[in-house]
Amino acid sequence: MHRQSMRWRAVAALPLLLATTVGAAAQGLKSYDSSKPSFWAHPPPDWFLGDETEGQKGLAPPSGPATPTPVDELQTDLKKIKLPPGFRIEVWASGIPEARQMAWGANGTLFVGSFGATNVYAVTESGGKREVKTIIKGLNMPTGVAFRDGSLYVIAINKLLRYDNAEANLDNLPEPVVVYDDMPPYIAHGWKYLVSDKNGWFYIPFGPPFNIGIPPTSVSQVRHVDPKTGLAEIVALGVRNSVGGDIDPRTGDYWFTENARDWISDDLPSDKLNHITRLGEHFGYPYCHQGDLPDPKFALGHKCSEFTPPVVKLGAHVAPLGMKFYTGSMFPPAYKDNIFIAEHGSWNRHQYQGGRIERVIVDPDGKNARQEVFASGWITGQRDYFGRPDDILQAPDGSLLVSDDWAGAIYRISYAK
Amino acid sequence: MKTFLSVMAAVVLLPVAHAGAASGDIEAGRARAKICAGCHGANGISASPGIPSLAGQRDQFLQWQLVFFRSGRRPNLLMGPIITQLSDADIRNLGAYYASLPANTAPAGAKPDEAARAKGQQIVADHHCANCHTDSLRGERAAASIADQREDYLIKALTDYRSGARPSVGVAAMTEAASGLNDEEIVAIAKYVATFQPAEK
Numbered sequence: 001m002h003r004q005s006m007r008w009r010a011v012a013a014l015p016l017l018l019a020t021t022v023g024a025a026a027q028g029l030k031s032y033d034s035s036k037p038s039f040w041a042h043p044p045p046d047w048f049l050g051d052e053t054e055g056q057k058g059l060a061p062p063s064g065p066a067t068p069t070p071v072d073e074l075q076t077d078l079k080k081i082k083l084p085p086g087f088r089i090e091v092w093a094s095g096i097p098e099a100r101q102m103a104w105g106a107n108g109t110l111f112v113g114s115f116g117a118t119n120v121y122a123v124t125e126s127g128g129k130r131e132v133k134t135i136i137k138g139l140n141m142p143t144g145v146a147f148r149d150g151s152l153y154v155i156a157i158n159k160l161l162r163y164d165n166a167e168a169n170l171d172n173l174p175e176p177v178v179v180y181d182d183m184p185p186y187i188a189h190g191w192k193y194l195v196s197d198k199n200g201w202f203y204i205p206f207g208p209p210f211n212i213g214i215p216p217t218s219v220s221q222v223r224h225v226d227p228k229t230g231l232a233e234i235v236a237l238g239v240r241n242s243v244g245g246d247i248d249p250r251t252g253d254y255w256f257t258e259n260a261r262d263w264i265s266d267d268l269p270s271d272k273l274n275h276i277t278r279l280g281e282h283f284g285y286p287y288c289h290q291g292d293l294p295d296p297k298f299a300l301g302h303k304c305s306e307f308t309p310p311v312v313k314l315g316a317h318v319a320p321l322g323m324k325f326y327t328g329s330m331f332p333p334a335y336k337d338n339i340f341i342a343e344h345g346s347w348n349r350h351q352y353q354g355g356r357i358e359r360v361i362v363d364p365d366g367k368n369a370r371q372e373v374f375a376s377g378w379i380t381g382q383r384d385y386f387g388r389p390d391d392i393l394q395a396p397d398g399s400l401l402v403s404d405d406w407a408g409a410i411y412r413i414s415y416a417k
Numbered sequence: 418m419k420t421f422l423s424v425m426a427a428v429v430l431l432p433v434a435h436a437g438a439a440s441g442d443i444e445a446g447r448a449r450a451k452i453c454a455g456c457h458g459a460n461g462i463s464a465s466p467g468i469p470s471l472a473g474q475r476d477q478f479l480q481w482q483l484v485f486f487r488s489g490r491r492p493n494l495l496m497g498p499i500i501t502q503l504s505d506a507d508i509r510n511l512g513a514y515y516a517s518l519p520a521n522t523a524p525a526g527a528k529p530d531e532a533a534r535a536k537g538q539q540i541v542a543d544h545h546c547a548n549c550h551t552d553s554l555r556g557e558r559a560a561a562s563i564a565d566q567r568e569d570y571l572i573k574a575l576t577d578y579r580s581g582a583r584p585s586v587g588v589a590a591m592t593e594a595a596s597g598l599n600d601e602e603i604v605a606i607a608k609y610v611a612t613f614q615p616a617e618k
Contacts (some may be wrong), residue, residue, distance in 0.1 A: 052545065060548050063559035063586045066480030066512070067505040097484075116584065118490060137488070188593075 007017025045156075050263045053155065061347040062383065068095045068408025069386070071338040075385045076113055078411065081377040086332075089375065092412040093123050096133050099403040099410060100143040101193055101322060103152075113145040115191065115405050121153055122170045123410070135170050141187065143243065144194035146202065155204065158183040162227060163253070179227040184209075184218045189241045189335040193322065195254070197247055201226045203235070203254050205242035208407060211262045212286050212298055220285055222256060223274070229316075236274070238282040238307060244322040249289060250337055251365040253277065255311070257320035257341055260289050262348035269293050271318050272310035273341065275366045281308050287301040311366040317346035318354030322391030328398025331415045335359075342389040344403060345379060354388075355379040357389055357402065357413075375402075375413065426474045441476070446514025449507050452499055469570045473487075473520025477559040480512040481586050491583045520555070521565050529612045536608025540602055544594050554613050564613040571607035581602070582616040 069077070071094045081089050093110075098117040102110055111121040120136035136142065136154065143154035152166035154176070160183075161176035184190070189207025197203050202225045208215035222236035222245075235254065245256030254276045260269040269289035284291065284307035291309025294302070314320050323341040338361050339359040347356030356376035362369040378387040388406040395401055399414040421550075450461075453471070457463050461472030485491035486500040487508075518527075543549070546550065550556050554564035563571065578584040578595035585591040598606070 050546070058548070063477060063481070066477060070505075117488075145452055187525045203432070342428070369584075 002383055004223065006261075011150045016161050027201040027277075039159070053263045055265055056263050056350075058349055059348050059350070062385070063389070064098075064385075064406040065408075068097055070094070074407060074409055077407070080386075081375055082373075083375050083413065086417060087375075087413055087415050089402075089411050091409060093130050093132055094411040095408060096121050096123075096403075096410060097408045098405045099408055100191075100389075100405055101145050101401050102401060102410070103145045103147045103194075103393045104393065104396075105152070106150065107167050108233045108243075109167050109170065110147045110401070110410075111147060111166075112156065112403060113143045117143060118142065118208060118264070120152075124170065125389035131268065133170060141191040143191040144204075146194040146196050148196050148200055148227075153194060153196075153202070155192045155194050155202075155255070157187055157192075158185045158224070158366050159258075160202070160204070160227065180225050180230050180232070182230070184216065186219070189219075191243060193243045193245060195245050195247060195330075195366055197224075197254075198252065199226075200228070203245055203247075203256070205239065205245070205256065207239075207241040207243075208285070211263065212295065214286065214298065222254070224254075233279065235279055236276050236283060237282055238285045238287070242274075244342070246318060246339070248275075248323050248337075248364060249325050249327050253364070255323070255325075255339065257314075257323050258283065258310075259319055261286070261295070262317070264289075264296070265316075266349045266351070267316045270310075270316050271320050273312040273314055273320065273323075273360060273369075274308070275311045277308075277366075283308050283310075284308070309310075311362060312360055312369045312371055314341070314343070314358065314371070315353060317349040317352075318356075319344035319346065320358070321389075322393075322403070324392045324394055324400075326394065326400075328394050330398025334361075340374060344388050344390050344405075345385060346383075350382070352379045352383050352385070355385055355388055357392065378404075378406075440513070441509035441513030443510070443517050445506075446510035446512070449503075449511055450514055453511070456495065461515050462521045463567060463570070466567075466569050467573055469566060469574075470521050471515040472518035474515050474562050475556045475558065475560065476512040476516035476557060478586075479515055479559045480508050481559050483511065485584055513605045520562065530608055533605045533608045534612065535600075535609075537605035537607070540598075540606050543611060546594070549590060554610060563610050566611060567589075568607045568611035569605045571610055572603055575603045575606060576600075 071091055074091045074094055078089050083089060096112055098115040100113040100115055102112050104110060106198045112121040118138050119134045120142050120261050122133045122135045124131050139156040141198040142156045144155050146153040150165055152163040153230050154161045156180060157177055160180040162179045163173050163176050166173060186209035188209040190192045192204055204223050204225055206219040206221050210222045220239055221234050222239055224235045225232045239258055241259040242256045247254055247255055258272040258274055266356050274283055282319050286295055287300060287302035288294050288304040288307050291311050292302060321344050323339055326335050326338050326340060338359055341358040343354035343356050343358055346352040357374045358371055358372045359374040360369060378385055380386055385406050387404040389402050390405050391403040393401045399412050402411045456465055456468045457471050458527040461470060461560055463470045486493060486496045487503060549560035562595050578591045579598060581592060
């Protein structure tokens with residue numbers, strides 16, 4: 001029912017899109033024939049990545065190693081990571097291809113999603129030995145995982161799945177229950193992140209299936225979904241590609257990271273940290289970027305003052321993904337309620353940046369924000385990585401776990417005076 | 418690049434042992450590749466219809482394909498039984514070995530159909546294939562070297578990407594690129610790419 005109506009609205013958005021792309025073609029830019037339904041089933045590859053510009057020509061997303069980095073090499077690599085005094089980083093688990101979002105089970109199992117690997121993993125510990133198991137195979141980009149009331153939740157491109165009594169059945173998970181599937185099938189920017197609130201509802205981001213354009217109405221938003229009933233509300237609009245968020249322990253508000261568009265320049269526009277303060281707030285995409293930069297093609301007469309600006313500009317092409325408020329007591333008191341953001345790093349930039357963990361100190365109302373680099377060093381040379389942080393999770397002892405989908409590993413960052 | 422950097426790091430930091438574990442060992446790969454030679458050719462240049470040449474292929478692309486075969490994400494009756502025996506180290510070694518062999522530079526056999534080639538050239542330009550496969554069409558990282566690959570294999574590969582029978586690396590770029598192609602366009606691309614001369618670009 002919902003799905004049907006969303007399709008119609010997506011189609012209704014097309015005439016506007018056509019008008020703008022044809023207009024652009026007249027200025028010598030590429031144009032797209034978006035009038036056929038097949039366009040939306042399989043948007044052409046350059047549509048997804050965006051119009052190439054002379055300035056950014058030849059830049060393309062790098063692909064990581066095919067196999068997880070062996071543990072001895074990881075240990076050598078981690079020696080190059082810079083941290084503030086007193087902190088150390090170590091390999092916590094390895095051999096986890098394309099590791100993405102992490103979630104703790106109630107009994108200490110760490111569940112880990114993946115990107116293209118189609119897998120969900122469980123990391124268990126017994127007698128001081130850690131073991132990695134692949135517990136689910138064959139899902140379409142199961143990047144997001146969460147654990148709630150004994151059930152493992154996994155979000156793939158267009159399904160939210162629930163595996164009951166998961167921790168007791170790691171070797172033989174039950175058939176999943178589909179708890180929500182009112183979701184479009186676009187793969188590009190269709191990989192998701194799961195954050196559950198105190199009532200058990202999930203915040204779920206929906207990215208547009210392209211770099212820049214007028215989005216179908218089913219995407220460019222964050223929804224708040226009740227897995228018990230399938231009810232959903234749209235809590236944020238005008239969002240490009242968000243693959244991370246968390247609930248502020250001080251207020252219960254949802255904060256989220258957002259990847260800005262590509263192909264403007266090395267230094268514009270900035271990626272964002274956002275804060276939702278009222279239902280249905282619009283964050284600017286595709287009309288306005290970073291709170292103050294009208295899109296050169298898709299501003300369409302809108303002013304940036306119409307939209308909610310970011311709390312923090314994180315920098316261009318840093319690719320902020322998973323984030324967490326720090327609530328532990330292992331780190332120094334100044335870190336309490338700070339936000340840690342895993343930055344996956346650039347592809348559409350001549351000198352990569354990001355590929356690090358950022359620390360943001362900010363008041364509950366979004367005021368007095370400042371940021372600093374917390375952990376860095378995963379970028380090698382101009383445009384290469386030996387690792388790419390993509391999610392952060394606090395461990396029960398107050399240390400931080402960091403997942404890395406490039407090296408297929410999870411690190412632990414701890415503090416001692 | 419990765420290989421080069423790892424080797425440099427090993428030279429500079431650890432002159433005695435430990436040659437960057439994640440870059441494969443060519444000689445170990447050569448030994449393991451005996452099981453591949455029957456179909457892919459003794460020098461990695463295939464004489465068998467529908468079987469790709471591997472010589473000069475990109476290390477990362479090869480490794481990704483082996484990972485896909487092993488996990489069943491790229492189902493294949495011939496590769497399936499062989500591949501389950503391979504460890505991550507075998508996969509890295511085979512990638513390094515085949516990447517080290519000289520590519521087949523002679524255009525394979527048949528006289529090019531000029532009209533089809535011209536059409537193929539246009540489609541390759543329209544789809545921005547060079548964005549990933551580079552202007553020389555010899556690829557980089559996980560983007561395959563496609564220049565001088567067998568025409569029949571290029572047709573098979575594009576057809577398989579189009580139908581979803583094989584996965585793309587990362588963000589589904591090949592699945593999306595091939596999804597809108599008709600049979601005639603696939604043949605035109607294959608004819609152009611299989612007889613590609615870098616100077617044409």
